[in-house]
Amino acid sequence: MILCMLLLAALPEPSSAEVNPAICRYPLGMHEGTIRDEDITASSQWYDSTGPQYARLQREEGDGAWCPAGLLQPEDVQFLQIDLHKLFFITLIGTQGRHARATGKEFARAYRIDYSRNGERWISWKDRQGRQVIQGNIDTYDVVLKDLRPPIIARYIRVIPVTELPMTVCMRVELYGCIWFDGLASYSIPEGGTIAAPGSPIIYLNDSTYDGFQERRHLYGGLGQLTDGVLGLDDFTQSHQYRVWPGYDYVGWKNESFSTGSVDMEFQFDRQRNFTSMKVHCNNMFSKGVKIFQKVECLFKPRLIAEWEAEPVGVSTILDDKNPSARFVTIPLNQRVGKAVLCRFYFADTWMMISEISFQSDMENVNPIVVTLATSTAELLDAETNATEAAWETTSFITSTWIGEKADDSSTSILVGCLVAIILLLLIIIIIILWKQYVQKRLEKAPRRILEEDAMVRLSFYSYTIVSNQNQIHQSNPTYERVFPLDLEYHQPATLLQKLPELSQSAEDSACSGDYAEPDLTKSTPHQGFQNNVPHYAETDIVSLQGVTGNNMYAVPALTVDSLTKKDISVGEFPRQQLRLKEKLGEGQFGEVHLCEADGLLEFLGLSSTELTNQPVLVAVKMLRSNVNKTARNDFLKEIKIMSRLKDPNIIRLLGVCVRDDPLCMITEYMENGDLNQFLSQREICSKFAISNNIPCVSYSNLLFMATQIASGMKYLASLNFVHRDLATRNCLVGNSYTIKIADFGMSRNLYSGDYYRIQGRAVLPIRWMAWESILLGKFTTASDVWAFGVTLWEMFTLCKEQPYSLLSDEQVIENTGEFFRSQGRQIYLSQTPLCPNSVFDLMLKCWSRDIKDRPTFDMIHHFLVEQMDCNI
Structure with a gap:
């Protein structure tokens, strides 16, 4: 029986090399103890009771942590070493000081990491900006988690x-990641090229995180961006990362730099493997001379010192000149065996760009291994640790024994029984996989919703703290708990006319003191844009309307979208031939958004005749595809009718339409400085240094002025019961003199695809900007727009240098909404940024109130920001 269990444990693990850093965040065993004491060593230790075996996160054994001997000097290199026994993809590290049940007081304020794949060559980890030192703990007990960007394979x-x-200094540590099933230990490639065009920024296509060697423009002996789990965007000039150069996510080569018309790449693995396939993620932006490779040929060798086998495995690709999207190309490797693979990729155009390469393989049987019963606890642990590594060898032993070796009847019976059990288990696994695929296909056809009435949300097993900008944020490690629908107060429209809090007598006096005060709605002020009886929680008579992206849904008053024809459109028909396409801003399932020049637009709008009347004007054009269904066509016309009735200086204005023939188009304003996210991310806060060095900058007053305009525009929409549902800096356009207009282009732009939670590869919901009730219950209201305004304000005061909740994966963001629902004080809030004053951060926290009735209205927000501007003058 024990033999059967060992044989079952020795089954090979599936090799899924397409690692996802957002999901690959499992604890590797310091806390749980699966990393053994003998695998944790150190350069020194103060006492036996502070040895390396006590460096386990959230454990209080020995004297509570590992402590190196004596006082740590600035020049010292004392280290804690962990042997994981196989290659792991490590994405996160957690550290903790020595608490020792409230008697310890030592912790590491900073640390760095060295890693090795073979125990001989050690590499110092650096982040994407080249920094080695990681900020550590600020006290003895709280856990601080730090993302490793780029991740480590070691x-x-x-x-x-x-x-x-x-x-x-004393430390406790946990590593987070997953097994590196790929087994790739290094790759060798030519150095990437650069694209330099007059008047355009230089695009660097080098492997910027490569940890090997470079000699004569050739990289060898390391790993880098081709194995970091980050897939490049459709537009290779854009990136998933913040504050990096154009082309960062890709490694690219130019055809004319290689006389053979091809690029050779060599891949070396941890051991001999049986290769099923190789997947290569390529760019295909053919308008810029970039295409996926024309064909590829791969050679194999069983040992590193052997010769390459003569017979290659090759495949030609089907070139696509219609779809510019980046994509995976799968190359079958026909079960070829080797420890090294040499692949030659042939150019199909001027440039070839690759962002990720992964291999699907199994470990090839080399030497049959006889499995014996362990005679001690240590041997049992060794057998368990090495079970996966011995899987194919064990299977080989069973097969050879069954077919060709003589064994006694009892042994044969046991082996036959084990084989039958293994086959039955495999059949059960196959049936389960097929059933899951069937259910998944059924679910894809049904209307999607992230979490319905009884959604599942992950909760904590033990607590830890993320420290960001000297603010502690409580977080949890996941188990599961069921979430039930909210009480009736959150479902009945009868609660819309809730009594709004009144302003205290001293509000005007405290407004400039830095305290957040809610304006008195019983008094008339010049900052109020609608009457006191407008419901704060606008939900009645709301319908959803689908935009050109195929994903975005607008929530608008139902009375405005009843029976609609082209006659209902209150703007004029603009001559289609007077539009000149300049750039595609984005696209979706049903249409595209283009930046265009419109000739004669000022004359068309009836503006007074000036010398600028005939000058072309930049506009954004939403274009509906001509082959869409009737529902999408009607929704487009409804959106035109609604847009034509929005008249506010801080809302993008509909200027004209083209609806007499296909494709249907709506023409809206476009601001000179693009969207607010890009505008701010390219600037610094104004200082003497920035001004003297001509660095583009914005002042605190500029930020406050722009935030006030966003609040004014949203106040106008709220007065019409119009729910935006995607308020963010990417959806605010910037004109001259810091003027702001709210738009809705963000979801259709590839640049911001990372801001949306994806289902089956399609952008669905901007969860990092959404209120908890929108994610869990699908409720979109004016109050949920207020929540999004708080996140937008937070973006502005980071100068859009960081994505909201950047330390959390999408799944963890959804988990956090469950903490808001339970309201047990464990929910995570965005932290106060260095640029953000206390009064503005207090406003953000009010916007993120758990209870809808506690959130301010846009009228209150606008009034407060105007007062802050007056105080800042």
Whole structure:
């Protein structure tokens, strides 16, 4: 029986090399103890009771942590070393000081990491900006998690505490990641090229995180961006990362740099493998001379010192000149065996760009291994640890014994029984996989909703803290708990006319003091844009309307979208031939958004005749595809009718339409400085240094002025019961003199695809900007727009240098909404940024109130921001 269990444990793990850094975040065993004491070593230790075996996160064994000997000096290199016994993809590290049940007081304020894949060559980890030092703990007990960007692929990890002054340091550690099933230990490639065009920024297509060697424009002996799990965008000039150069996500080569018309790449693996396929993620932006490779040929060798086998495996690709999207190309490798693979990729155009390469393989049987019963606990642990590595060898032993070796009847019976059990287990697994695929296909056909009435949300097993900008944020490690629908107060429209809080007598006096105060709605002020009886929680008579992206849904008053024809459109028909396409801003399931020049637009709008009347004007054109269904066509016409009735200086204006023939178009304003996200991310806060060096900058007053305009525009929409549902800096356009107009182009732009939660590869919901009730219950109201305004305000005061909740994966963001629902004080809030004053951050926290009735209205928000501007003058 024990033999059967060992044989079952030795079955090979599936090799799924397409690692996803957002999901690959599992604890690797320091806390749980699956990393053994003998695998944790250190350069020194103060006492036996502070040895490396006690460096386990959230454990209080021994004297509570690992402590190196003596005072740690700034020049010292003391390290804690962890042997994981196989290659792991490591995305996150957690550290903790020595608490020792409230008697310890030592912790590491900073540290760095060295890693090795073979135990011989050690590499110092650097982030994407080249920094080695990681900020550590600020107290002895709380856990601080730090994302490793780029991630580490290694077997050995050294954590090295860093100090500026002599002090005692103690640490507890946990590593997070997943097994590196790919098994790739290094790849060798030519150095990437650059694209330099006059008047355009230089596009660097080098492997910027490569950790090997470089010699004569050739990289060898390391891993880098081709194995970091980050897939490049359709537009190779854009990136998933913040504050990086154009082309960062791709490694690219130019055809004319290679006389053979091809690029050779060599891949070396941890052991001999049986290769099923290779997947290559390529760019295909053919309008810029970039295409996926024309064909590829791969050679194999069983050992690194052997010769390459003569017979290659090759495949030609089907070139696509219609769809510019980046895509995976799968190359079958026909079960070829080897420890190294040499692949030659042939150019199909001027440039070839690759962002990720992964291999699907199994470990090939080399030497049959006889499985015996373990005679001690240590041997049992060894058998368990090495079960996966011995899988194919064990299977080979069973097969050879069954077919060709003589064994006694009892042994044969046991082996036959084990084989039957294994086959039955495999059949059960296959049936389960097929059933899951069937259910998934059924679900894809049904209307999608992230979490319905009884959605499942992950909760915590133990608590830890994320420290960001000196603010502690409580977070949880996941188990599961059921979430039930909210009480009736959150479902009945009868609660719309809720009594709004009144302003205290001292509000006007405290407005400039930095305290957040809600304006008195019983008093008339010049900042109020609608009457007091307008419901704060606008939900009645709301319908959803689908936009050209195929994903975005607008929530608008039902009375405005009843029977509609072209006669209902209150703007004029603009001559289609007077539109000149300049750039495609984005696209979706039903249409596209283009930046165009409109000739004669000022004359068309009836503006006074000036010398500028005949000058072309930049406009955004939403264009509906001619082959869409009737529902999408009607929704487009309804959107035109609604847009034509929005008249506010801070809302994008509908200027004209083209609806007499297909494709249907609506023409809206476009601002000179693009969207607010890009505008702010390219600037710094104004200072003497920035001004003297001509660095583009914005002042605090500029930020406040722009935020006030956004609040004014949203106040207008709220007065019409119009729910935006996607308020963010990407959907605010910037004109001259910091003027702002609210738009809705963000979801259709590939640049911002990472801001949306994806289902089956399609952008669906901007969950990092959404209120918890919108994610869990699908409720979109004016109050949920207020929540999004708070996140938008937070973006502005980071100068859009960071994505909201950047330390959390999409799944963890959804988990956090469950914490808001339970309201047990464990929910995570965005932290106060260095640029953000207390009064503005207090406003953000009010916008993120758990209870809808506690959130301010846009009228209150606008009034407050105007007062802050007056105080800042």
